[in-house]
Amino acid sequence: MVIRSLLTIQEALHSLDEIRLWIENRNRSIHVSISPVPFSSLDHWSQDEDGTLRHSSGRFFSIEGIRVETDYGSLSSWTQPIINQPEVGYLGILTKEFNGVLYFLMQAKIEPGNVNCVQISPTLQATKSNYSQIHKGKQPLYLDYFVNASPDQIILDQLQSEQGARFLRKRNRNIIIKVEEDVEEHDDFRWMTLGQIKELMRYDNMVNMDTRTVLSGLKISDYLSLADDTSRLSVFGKDLLLSSVTNHCHSTISEHLSWLSSLKSRYDLKVHPFPLRKMTDWRVLAGEISREDGKYFKVVGVKVTISNREVSSWCQPLIQPMQQGICAFIIKKINGVYHFMVQAKLECGNFDVMELAPTVQCLTGNIPSSRSARPPFLDLVLESSGSQVLYDTLQSEEGGRFYHEQNRNMLVEVDDSFPLELPERYRWMTLGQIYQFLRFNNYLNIQSRSLIAALNYLS
Amino acid sequence: MVIRSLLTIQEALHSLDEIRLWIENRNRSIHVSISPVPFSSLDHWSQDEDGTLRHSSGRFFSIEGIRVETDYGSLSSWTQPIINQPEVGYLGILTKEFNGVLYFLMQAKIEPGNVNCVQISPTLQATKSNYSQIHKGKQPLYLDYFVNASPDQIILDQLQSEQGARFLRKRNRNIIIKVEEDVEEHDDFRWMTLGQIKELMRYDNMVNMDTRTVLSGLKISDYLSLADDTSRLSVFGKDLLLSSVTNHCHSTISEHLSWLSSLKSRYDLKVHPFPLRKMTDWRVLAGEISREDGKYFKVVGVKVTISNREVSSWCQPLIQPMQQGICAFIIKKINGVYHFMVQAKLECGNFDVMELAPTVQCLTGNIPSSRSARPPFLDLVLESSGSQVLYDTLQSEEGGRFYHEQNRNMLVEVDDSFPLELPERYRWMTLGQIYQFLRFNNYLNIQSRSLIAALNYLS
Numbered sequence: 001m002v003i004r005s006l007l008t009i010q011e012a013l014h015s016l017d018e019i020r021l022w023i024e025n026r027n028r029s030i031h032v033s034i035s036p037v038p039f040s041s042l043d044h045w046s047q048d049e050d051g052t053l054r055h056s057s058g059r060f061f062s063i064e065g066i067r068v069e070t071d072y073g074s075l076s077s078w079t080q081p082i083i084n085q086p087e088v089g090y091l092g093i094l095t096k097e098f099n100g101v102l103y104f105l106m107q108a109k110i111e112p113g114n115v116n117c118v119q120i121s122p123t124l125q126a127t128k129s130n131y132s133q134i135h136k137g138k139q140p141l142y143l144d145y146f147v148n149a150s151p152d153q154i155i156l157d158q159l160q161s162e163q164g165a166r167f168l169r170k171r172n173r174n175i176i177i178k179v180e181e182d183v184e185e186h187d188d189f190r191w192m193t194l195g196q197i198k199e200l201m202r203y204d205n206m207v208n209m210d211t212r213t214v215l216s217g218l219k220i221s222d223y224l225s226l227a228d229d230t231s232r233l234s235v236f237g238k239d240l241l242l243s244s245v246t247n248h249c250h251s252t253i254s255e256h257l258s259w260l261s262s263l264k265s266r267y268d269l270k271v272h273p274f275p276l277r278k279m280t281d282w283r284v285l286a287g288e289i290s291r292e293d294g295k296y297f298k299v300v301g302v303k304v305t306i307s308n309r310e311v312s313s314w315c316q317p318l319i320q321p322m323q324q325g326i327c328a329f330i331i332k333k334i335n336g337v338y339h340f341m342v343q344a345k346l347e348c349g350n351f352d353v354m355e356l357a358p359t360v361q362c363l364t365g366n367i368p369s370s371r372s373a374r375p376p377f378l379d380l381v382l383e384s385s386g387s388q389v390l391y392d393t394l395q396s397e398e399g400g401r402f403y404h405e406q407n408r409n410m411l412v413e414v415d416d417s418f419p420l421e422l423p424e425r426y427r428w429m430t431l432g433q434i435y436q437f438l439r440f441n442n443y444l445n446i447q448s449r450s451l452i453a454a455l456n457y458l459s
Numbered sequence: 460m461v462i463r464s465l466l467t468i469q470e471a472l473h474s475l476d477e478i479r480l481w482i483e484n485r486n487r488s489i490h491v492s493i494s495p496v497p498f499s500s501l502d503h504w505s506q507d508e509d510g511t512l513r514h515s516s517g518r519f520f521s522i523e524g525i526r527v528e529t530d531y532g533s534l535s536s537w538t539q540p541i542i543n544q545p546e547v548g549y550l551g552i553l554t555k556e557f558n559g560v561l562y563f564l565m566q567a568k569i570e571p572g573n574v575n576c577v578q579i580s581p582t583l584q585a586t587k588s589n590y591s592q593i594h595k596g597k598q599p600l601y602l603d604y605f606v607n608a609s610p611d612q613i614i615l616d617q618l619q620s621e622q623g624a625r626f627l628r629k630r631n632r633n634i635i636i637k638v639e640e641d642v643e644e645h646d647d648f649r650w651m652t653l654g655q656i657k658e659l660m661r662y663d664n665m666v667n668m669d670t671r672t673v674l675s676g677l678k679i680s681d682y683l684s685l686a687d688d689t690s691r692l693s694v695f696g697k698d699l700l701l702s703s704v705t706n707h708c709h710s711t712i713s714e715h716l717s718w719l720s721s722l723k724s725r726y727d728l729k730v731h732p733f734p735l736r737k738m739t740d741w742r743v744l745a746g747e748i749s750r751e752d753g754k755y756f757k758v759v760g761v762k763v764t765i766s767n768r769e770v771s772s773w774c775q776p777l778i779q780p781m782q783q784g785i786c787a788f789i790i791k792k793i794n795g796v797y798h799f800m801v802q803a804k805l806e807c808g809n810f811d812v813m814e815l816a817p818t819v820q821c822l823t824g825n826i827p828s829s830r831s832a833r834p835p836f837l838d839l840v841l842e843s844s845g846s847q848v849l850y851d852t853l854q855s856e857e858g859g860r861f862y863h864e865q866n867r868n869m870l871v872e873v874d875d876s877f878p879l880e881l882p883e884r885y886r887w888m889t890l891g892q893i894y895q896f897l898r899f900n901n902y903l904n905i906q907s908r909s910l911i912a913a914l915n916y917l918s
Contacts, residue, residue, distance in 0.1 A: 151714055255610055258616030352810070
């Protein structure tokens with residue numbers, strides 16, 4: 001059912017072209033305007049004497065200052081703004097079987113920060129504030145299906161983290177449910193197959209981050225049976241399935257766990273509240289909180305106006321990146337089995353000190369000119385070309401919080417000449433091992449999950 | 460090797476009687492005196508205006524106040540003192556093979572809070588402050604073996620939590636290593652088999668909490684091969700092995716994970732620093748921090764004097780319980796396979812909101828007279844008798860922090876008439892499923908692990 005969904009692209013309820021046209025039309029017919037607004041004029045938001053930005057409901061999210069102390073990396077202490085949203089929200093996809101194929105009910109969702117207005121989003125994307133009606137808006141569509149889901153309807157249900165450099169210990173409940181009854185396909189929603197969604201991830205900024213994190217948890221090989229027609233899988237797809245089920249791993253899970261225990265014990269991470277207005281290197285201005293050197297990101301106050309069938313507008317803070325970023329996995333066959341080079345990375349907002357990140361995850365705005373000062377493997381990834389590059393697209397961060405933030409997502413294969421021996425914070429893992437970590441909370445970071453979701457099994 | 464260690468009790472390097480005598484002699488020859496000292500006179504400790512107690516090194520541990528807000532349970536907010544010790548310490552056991560049997564190098568360790576002076580402890584029990592010489596004492600024995608352990612020497616290496624009601628997000632690195640070279644058996648150390656240590660857990664307060672948490676991670680069935688002589692296993696031991704390897708589980712791991720995601724999303728837990736002196740219901744006196752109603756626990760300042768071959772003394776705060784507690788697993792055969800009834804329990808110091816606790820984990824000092832106000836299954840456990848009760852001993856909490864704190868540890872079997880249907884926070888898990896959660900950080904709480912470690916496979 002999942003496998004047939006993965007294999008079905010053209011002969012689906014809606015063709016791929018129809019879906020792309022639908023998104024393009026949405027993008028043309030909707031106008032999103034973002035205008036800067038001083039924090040003091042942000043409706044329903046207030047700024048206290050420390051500079052903290054809070055929603056008037058006291059819930060939703062806030063922008064706060066933190067002071068970070070750690071013995072990881074070259075900087076032992078710094079201050080920065082961070083998004084604090086302690087609630088666990090839903091990222092939910094509703095699925096249903098039509099003619100033996102599983103379809104995912106996807107939404108064309110407008111978010112103020114999207115580079116294009118509309119991206120393909122989960123059926124339900126709701127914070128606790130959303131669904132408990134803090135905004136006094138309408139109840140989100142399809143919410144009841146998720147709230148009332150019975151255990152046998154649940155395909156996947158995991159707590160997963162968001163960006164550790166931007167969110168303070170934020171997590172969402174990633175959930176996929178399957179229903180039997182008829183479900184209305186509302187205007188902004190379309191039934192899509194897994195294969196179609198993965199195809200759409202080949203395009204820049206088409207499938208939003210929330211969709212990618214939810215789908216990353218679906219371990220394809222779990223659904224494969226001898227009865228499935230695998231002739232349409234690509235050679236690479238078959239290799240991924242092997243990497244997902246094999247016991248021929250370069251290291252065992254116990255060894256990986258020991259490695260993580262050792263690193264998590266070694267590095268301290270202390271995060272304390274710190275007044276935004278007292279931060280070093282950052283300044284709180286009337287309409288933005290930014291660094292004097294122009295690095296990393298800034299917090300801006302905006303008024304969002306969306307003109308669609310009706311006009312709606314609201315104010316909120318958004319995070320605007322000052323630099324582009326890159327997230328890349330290097331993969332390599334070891335004894336015929338693909339292994340992913342995973343990095344244990346400490347980020348200040350991490351729930352559990354270190355998470356498993358892609359081989360390369362960094363900003364590319366101002367790469368140091370000295371090679372030795374650059375992040376490991378960055379040059380290799382940037383200089384890769386041709387058949388080495390298995391995936392290379394721009395993917396957006398969540399447009400509800402981030403303004404025009406996109407990262408280059410890459411998958412780069414290296415050959416036998418690449419050394420097996422890795423620096424201390426790096427390990428070779430099979431896809432099966434990555435999925436084992438993914439099932440349990442707070443191991444795979446969101447950048448890794450985005451890349452895992454994009455793995456394409458077809459030619 | 461592990462299995463032979465489990466099966467070897469009498470024909471070991473030291474007989475069980477020798478070991479018990481050794482501990483008894485230690486207890487007789489050592490005198491520990493604990494005298495109350497006002498906080499203002501605690502050497503190397505200071506109390507600030509909020510009432511917080513800190514070590515003069517700024518490290519080690521501190522006693523701080525917190526304010527807890529949660530929508531779990533009947534109390535939505537409270538204040539309490541808590542132990543804050545952000546460092547990850549080592550709880551390490553060194554092992555070595557003699558004649559094909561694995562031996563564990565155990566220590567007769569004095570801790571000020573032990574009800575008896577000496578308990579059987581891991582080879583190494585060291586906080587980062589200990590081993591980085593904050594105390595300016597000698598370097599702990601055998602430390603180098605752990606610091607320099609190579610990956611192939613590591614049998615087990617996990618980060619595990621401590622008591623969530625007493626420690627703020629504290630974790631230790633539980634590690635077992637195996638060495639080949641000759642190792643000196645120092646005065647306070649003895650080589651013991653796994654079977655012997657498990658036998659000693661049948662006695663009250665003989666094996667300390669740190670030993671129990673480390674050994675709980677050893678999944679016995681992982682070491683069983685067809686070549687092992689299993690004739691000495693008890694029927695119960697064989698049933699435990701079945702529960703450890705079977706796929707015949709009442710619910711799948713995915714279902715358990717979904718259940719946990721749902722509960723962790725539902726319940727909020729917010730913990731803020733709060734001045735001890737401003738706490739409601741608690742008072743900070745000259746030499747103790749305690750509740751006016753005498754409940755739960757109190758923090759006391761003590762001077763510890765240990766007279767042994769030499770006399771040593773120091774001052775520190777200790778936590779003294781005001782009530783006894785009980786930790787019990789109810790187990791039941793479902794389709795011939797033992798299942799443990801696990802409880803998802805929120806405690807204020809938990810690293811990740813809820814951990815998996817025993818069926819019953821509560822204080823027994825003042826049980827409400829109304830049955831409906833008592834914790835679920837408490838009456839059943841307290842009223843169990845005869846062959847239903849598979850394990851029933853008193854076990855100590857860590858004597859370095861807790862003064863004479865012991866909990867009744869029980870394993871109670873229920874029969875077919877006991878309903879399969881459970882309240883929402885309770886689930887049936889096989890032993891194999893429990894071990895799957897145990898491998899990953901912050902799932903099984905320390906009370907559960909203590910009971911799992913005590914499972915005895917012999918008659």
